Amino acid sequence: MKPVVVAGAVAAGMSAASIIKRSLPDREVIVYGREENISYGACGMPYFIGGEIESYEKLAVLKPSWAREKRNIDLHIRHEVTKIDRDAGKVEVKDLESGNTFWQEYEKLVIATGARAIMPPIPGADLEGVLPLKQLEDSVRLDEYLNEKKPRKAVIIGGGYIGVESAEAFRNRGMDVTIVEALPRILNIVDEEMSEHAAEELENNEVAILSGTKVVGIEGSGSVERVKLETGETLEADVVLMSVGVRPNTEIAEEAGIELGDKKAVMVDQYLKTNDPDIYAAGDCAVAYHNVLGRPVHVPLALGANRQGRMAGENIVAELNGNPLNTFPGILGSAMIKIFDGEVAKTGIGETEIEQYGLKEVDSVSIKAHTLAGYYPGNSPMWVKIFYHAHSKKLMGGQIYGAGRSVLRINILATAISAGMRLEDLYNLDLGYAPPFSPVWDPLLVAARQGMK
């Protein structure tokens, strides 16, 4: 009996392997992971850099020895799948320590190779002190660099999630911080008004933001000293974070003739199968069906990656047992980001998606409300925007900016969208209330009513 092989040992890969091994303890499950670490909380890295979390080891959910001994997974770290021979049903694997390669047969293969930080071809990007923050080892290297060189001036190239979270981390370590964003604004995943609130919070915390401008060069002798912008401006910098985005690791899949989709992520069907019936894909290297857009897109987020990994494992178990497969429920791209004392969240579609996909007949309503009862200490402003279909009034998306965990409310909207609720159904919800947690009329209800008018 040939083994199940999993290429990738972080969220999706280890989820898949664990599920298969738990359900089919006699089946050999081999996992190859490029890094030293497996199954870690990548979203926690900015908080390790910022000093809120003492050790990067706290981010490792599962240690390799546990995976091997307690879960009986045949785990090989520092090994990379470099080729897929679909006809022969085998993969080429490279031992990254020795450099040796070997072939391994599979009955079923899971591609869970994740994504990597995009390192744009800027002259000088190879200088010491120009670092990404994508893998756990990146965070170790960055932290060591900060400890050793004690840089004073950081430039962050790219104002997405990681850029913004890292800006806070760098400020917590006492550095001067500038974010350079090529697009007209940071946090392009949310609407302009929301990214303006976020920018204001960053600037209130002395993070400089230069948007609508590109970095054209990084200079220094040996290590980074300056960043040059297309405007001609020069920024002093003794550390540079590259956070312009991620790219799915799908070269081996593409070479093997596996179909790719949005942003060159592996295309999967509702069962998370690729165009090869023996090959599944899951996590940041794969697309996921977006329930509002109605198409498969590449939205690399932690819950989706874990869920896809789990379900790829469940479906391989079902297939090997001759049972019907499970259908992936799809995603809404729900996300939350902390920005000092501010918080921003989104779910479903917003202006970015409306523009990108040319969506028609989407209306929106925006309100300013408050997080708590008006008289309760700590009450603060909160902005809610809700997107809905112009005719049916079906909910399609929403965004929140606020404080004090008020963004947890985005999940009410995610639930309502998943249920096919209309504005009126949202307004009719009997939500819980107490002055320390909410106004009597929750901001979501206020927004829904405003939209109904």
Next chain:
Amino acid sequence: MKPVVVAGAVAAGMSAASIIKRSLPDREVIVYGREENISYGACGMPYFIGGEIESYEKLAVLKPSWAREKRNIDLHIRHEVTKIDRDAGKVEVKDLESGNTFWQEYEKLVIATGARAIMPPIPGADLEGVLPLKQLEDSVRLDEYLNEKKPRKAVIIGGGYIGVESAEAFRNRGMDVTIVEALPRILNIVDEEMSEHAAEELENNEVAILSGTKVVGIEGSGSVERVKLETGETLEADVVLMSVGVRPNTEIAEEAGIELGDKKAVMVDQYLKTNDPDIYAAGDCAVAYHNVLGRPVHVPLALGANRQGRMAGENIVAELNGNPLNTFPGILGSAMIKIFDGEVAKTGIGETEIEQYGLKEVDSVSIKAHTLAGYYPGNSPMWVKIFYHAHSKKLMGGQIYGAGRSVLRINILATAISAGMRLEDLYNLDLGYAPPFSPVWDPLLVAARQGMK
């Protein structure tokens, strides 16, 4: 044209009156309120007593002068509707200052008389220093008493919402506090495990709890000095809070032959109409249709009261305009309570309702999870219990105990229940995640998956 008359000037009454006057500015709307204050945030009173809110005036959402001048409502404070003559279409009103009574005709009448604190007939309950906390004036009187007499030992009779919130308030003012609860446990609205967490948090904050015992007498010369329990035990007390519950103010409705329902609250139909086609009822004096129980019940909570008031107003407008009436969407009894650093929330049904209504074929799942990503500072335990129909797996209720506003999650459940979701639908939700706000798998998703096994 006869006026619309509203009996009651707090949440439901003023909501109704404001809606009517806004839509029909030429229609005379007369409101009679017993108290000096109108339209106040009653749920904020414990925080005024505890000192978090400086002045009781902050709780007044609307001042009488504004209601008169800006909303053009013919508001009469310190006036009580004492009789309804349905045949003649008029109410008897008593001026509580002068003692005079008069009759006022109505075209439509809204009964929004609220509820009052139950003052059980305990010997000595009329002593000075034995006080309720239901009306805004109660909070003023209690605050004055605490300022003047500087009591050191408080006994709270009744461990419901108000009792528990007031225990925190009294501790904040440095008093020794004992809660005496006749039932076997405090916070009987939630399950035993949740009320145990709440009791532990209270006890960690030096609130003594004596449950399963009754107060049989209150003693003192002039003002309260002691509370006697049925166990024979005596508690020293220089202030006693009566918080054993509330009773709807429906005597005038009952006398007039208006049908009453659960707990003698006014019975209303889906349009919030009583059995008299010209009389509506709304707020804490009325029943509300419970969407899981499938029956009208008396659950006096702020959002429901406001919503009923608003809709009673809207339906009177619709009726006077000859338009179709709106249907009240029903309630789930969603509630949240802060208990020092703890929080408890519920929605839908729990063990209390299962027992009270003899519900069959309800299953539940309980988990212990955590509020945040495991490595994130401030992460703390959180308990989730979900109730669902044994066969269909449709969600029927849920309870949460946690910290750090984790109870905001109860509204995800409330939304899912309203949408008719099953356990699997809940598990399939794409919820937002970031380490400072949530684990990757939100505790609700973990609970849903556990229940699916």
